[in-house]
Amino acid sequence: xxxxxxxxxxxxxxxxxxxxxxxxxxxxxxxxxxxxxxxxxxxxxxxxxxxxxxxxxxxxxxxxxxxxxxxxxxxxxxxxxxxxxxxxxxxxxxxxxxxxxxxxxxxxxxxxxxxxxxxxxxxxxxxxxxxxxxxxxxxxxxxxxxxxxxxxxxxxxxxxxxxxxxxxxxxxxxxxxxxxxxxxxxxxxxxxxxxxxxxxxxxxxxxxxxxxxxxxxxxxxxxxxxxxxxxxxxxxxxxxxxxxxxxxxxxxxxxxxxxxxxxxxxxxxxxxxxxxxxxxxxxxxxxxxxxxxxxxxxxxxxxxxxxxxxxxxxxxxxxxxxxxxxxxxxxxxxxxxxxxxxxxxxxxxxxxxxxxxxxxxxxxxxxxxxxxxxxxxxxxxxxxxxxxxxxxxxxxxxxxxxxxxxxxxxxxxxxxxxxxxxxxxx
Amino acid sequence: xxxxxxxxxxxxxxxxxxxxxxxxxxxxxxxxxxxxxxxxxxxxxxxxxxxxxxxxxxxxxxxxxxxxxxxxxxxxxxxxxxxxxxxxxxxxxxxxxxxxxxxxxxxxxxxxxxxxxxxxxxxxxxxxxxxxxxxxxxxxxxxxxxxxxxxxxxxxxxxxxxxxxxxxxxxxxxxxxxxxxxxxxxxxxxxxxxxxxxxxxxxxxxxxxxxxxxxxxxxxxxxxxxxxxxxxxxxxxxxxxxxxxxxx
Numbered sequence: 001x002x003x004x005x006x007x008x009x010x011x012x013x014x015x016x017x018x019x020x021x022x023x024x025x026x027x028x029x030x031x032x033x034x035x036x037x038x039x040x041x042x043x044x045x046x047x048x049x050x051x052x053x054x055x056x057x058x059x060x061x062x063x064x065x066x067x068x069x070x071x072x073x074x075x076x077x078x079x080x081x082x083x084x085x086x087x088x089x090x091x092x093x094x095x096x097x098x099x100x101x102x103x104x105x106x107x108x109x110x111x112x113x114x115x116x117x118x119x120x121x122x123x124x125x126x127x128x129x130x131x132x133x134x135x136x137x138x139x140x141x142x143x144x145x146x147x148x149x150x151x152x153x154x155x156x157x158x159x160x161x162x163x164x165x166x167x168x169x170x171x172x173x174x175x176x177x178x179x180x181x182x183x184x185x186x187x188x189x190x191x192x193x194x195x196x197x198x199x200x201x202x203x204x205x206x207x208x209x210x211x212x213x214x215x216x217x218x219x220x221x222x223x224x225x226x227x228x229x230x231x232x233x234x235x236x237x238x239x240x241x242x243x244x245x246x247x248x249x250x251x252x253x254x255x256x257x258x259x260x261x262x263x264x265x266x267x268x269x270x271x272x273x274x275x276x277x278x279x280x281x282x283x284x285x286x287x288x289x290x291x292x293x294x295x296x297x298x299x300x301x302x303x304x305x306x307x308x309x310x311x312x313x314x315x316x317x318x319x320x321x322x323x324x325x326x327x328x329x330x331x332x333x334x335x336x337x338x339x340x341x342x343x344x345x346x347x348x349x350x351x352x353x354x355x356x357x358x359x360x361x362x363x364x365x366x367x368x369x370x371x372x373x374x375x376x377x378x379x380x381x382x383x384x385x386x387x388x389x390x391x392x393x394x395x396x397x398x399x400x401x402x403x404x405x406x407x408x409x410x411x412x413x414x415x416x417x418x419x420x421x422x423x424x425x426x
Numbered sequence: 427x428x429x430x431x432x433x434x435x436x437x438x439x440x441x442x443x444x445x446x447x448x449x450x451x452x453x454x455x456x457x458x459x460x461x462x463x464x465x466x467x468x469x470x471x472x473x474x475x476x477x478x479x480x481x482x483x484x485x486x487x488x489x490x491x492x493x494x495x496x497x498x499x500x501x502x503x504x505x506x507x508x509x510x511x512x513x514x515x516x517x518x519x520x521x522x523x524x525x526x527x528x529x530x531x532x533x534x535x536x537x538x539x540x541x542x543x544x545x546x547x548x549x550x551x552x553x554x555x556x557x558x559x560x561x562x563x564x565x566x567x568x569x570x571x572x573x574x575x576x577x578x579x580x581x582x583x584x585x586x587x588x589x590x591x592x593x594x595x596x597x598x599x600x601x602x603x604x605x606x607x608x609x610x611x612x613x614x615x616x617x618x619x620x621x622x623x624x625x626x627x628x629x630x631x632x633x634x635x636x637x638x639x640x641x642x643x644x645x646x647x648x649x650x651x652x653x654x655x656x657x658x659x660x661x662x663x664x665x666x667x668x669x670x671x672x673x674x
Contacts, residue, residue, distance in 0.1 A: 371478065375476075376511070376515045377525075378498070378503070379477075379500075380532075381500050381533035381589070382500060382528060382532050383500050383532065386528070386532065387500075390520055390525075390528070394520045397519050398518070
């Protein structure tokens with residue numbers, strides 16, 4: 001892959017990062033290489049095949065249809081669309097937003113607001129810098145949302161990423177959400193594929209929530225069965241800010257989500273909900289890390305997964321309570337349902353506590369559909385497929401029911417039910 | 427309607443629980459099956475409903491002319507068999523109303539009858555709720571989740587009245603009910619009695635039989651019926667316990 005990456009780098013014509021910085025970033029990455037299974041953080045997710053792979057960047061792909069079925073019941077939907085991580089002006093629409101607020105593709109945002117954005121780009125911090133380096137070398141575009149102090153954006157901002165129908169395309173997006181003091185917004189990131197080609201996508205999203213700011217972030221990953229999807233989301237929380245994350249993972253051959261949250265000041269809270277449905281040979285990996293760095297922080301985490309076929313799932317939820325972060329309340333739950341003998345789930349909750357006055361709990365389960373419940377439903381006339389489907393749906397719906405935004409929730413429910421009825425229960 | 431012949435059953439080749447059960451139930455009859463704990467009452471009820479985990483080593487069960495043991499649980503339900511469970515399971519996330527409607531329409535569909543539309547169904551269910559002295563909020567709750575013991579039993583009765591079974595088996599429906607609830611349950615069961623329907627009342631106590639008066643009373647002990655008689659047998663059992671019969 002080394003040669004192909006270097007080749008790709010040469011061919012980038014215009015970019016948000018200077019050519020020098022790109023090659024430094026790529027060289028850093030090439031020294032580090034892709035993660036291997038010898039590392040604890042990648043123990044169950046094997047990326048070794050990427051060494052042999054040759055992907056190319058793609059620009060200027062035009063598509064004429066949105067691909068998504070997401071609609072907003074009332075008012076305008078603010079939407080930015082990216083095809084292979086390149087901005088599609090014709091499919092995007094950002095209507096009736098306050099002028100003080102920025103919702104722009106990264107390239108355009110840099111033209112108007114470059115100082116602040118460059119500062120954030122340079123400040124992305126992550127223990128594992130490999131994908132960050134790769135992303136720095138190859139990022140094409142991304143979204144930038146800046147919400148000024150006190151502003152509340154009513155309608156959700158829809159961020160649609162589509163992998164085009166070209167084979168072996170790689171794409172890198174870099175996204176920034178900056179919500180200033182006491183502002184509030186809802187974003188819905190949706191990731192799709194146009195066709196059944198093999199694609200590699202990496203998305204890095206940096207979020208900074210100012211004091212008292214609120215962000216509800218929904219993400220649907222529904223790419224095709226050959227896609228590789230690797231995403232990192234880095235969230236910085238200031239005093240009394242609230243972050244809610246709703247992750248729905250349905251697609252891709254291999255997906256890895258890293259969600260890292262740093263609560264830097266007192267009183268911050270986060271709630272992370274996740275639902276993943278894996279079939280055939282899908283591999284879905286969710287890693288979350290919450291760093292409680294200040295006192296009086298709250299975190300709630302609830303992830304559920306349903307796996308069938310030969311699918312493999314990974315959940316790793318790490319909570320670190322740093323010294324002096326007293327009065328922390330943290331709860332973490334991961335529940336999994338295996339519908340076939342060959343499906344596999346690896347779950348690992350991790351708690352590291354360096355403060356003494358905290359309340360932390362975690363738990364994980366892996367099980368099968370309850371046979372008593374199944375019999376009860378069948379004894380009332382439901383055939384075994386309907387009974388099974390009802391129970392699996394009820395299991396998954398518990399997460400969908402936490403979704404607060406009605407339009408997004410309806411859409412995600414429809415998508416999850418569609419996946420369950422076509423792939424799980426026939 | 428139901429003919430059980432020389433039924434032997436065990437759980438996974440361990441101890442035999444039913445040891446040669448014979449029972450004949452004709453249309454329109456109400457049979458009470460009484461017996462001490464561990465005599466095989468619930469095993470019999472579960473085998474009739476089609477629960478997995480029991481091995482029938484000998485004997486046969488015929489229901490409306492068909493080999494009952496060869497049918498899947500949902501096929502038994504479609505033929506009109508209903509078991510009111512002793513311990514109904516709690517199923518979080520499945521709405522009670524949705525479940526009732528799905529159950530009824532599944533059965534109607536299997537019988538080749540048209541499905542009931544939402545309006546007619548709701549009207550019917552609301553009438554039945556009133557009959558069972560249940561609040562309408564029951565319909566909005568998840569199936570049996572967080573229900574008290576009495577609420578679960580009433581919910582079983584609601585399902586029974588919605589599905590209008592041909593053969594109803596009540597497995598200790600009276601346990602955990604106070605006297606008021608017992609009368610409500612009995613009223614529901616009695617409203618079901620018809621010349622073409624039969625009921626098996628499995629119970630430990632005579633109390634329920636004051637309200638659902640049986641045509642026959644049987645004593646099950648050691649996995650088979652050791653005594654049968656009319657309703658007066660239940661009173662005798664109440665007075666003298668099971669001991670005297672088991673010694674015979």
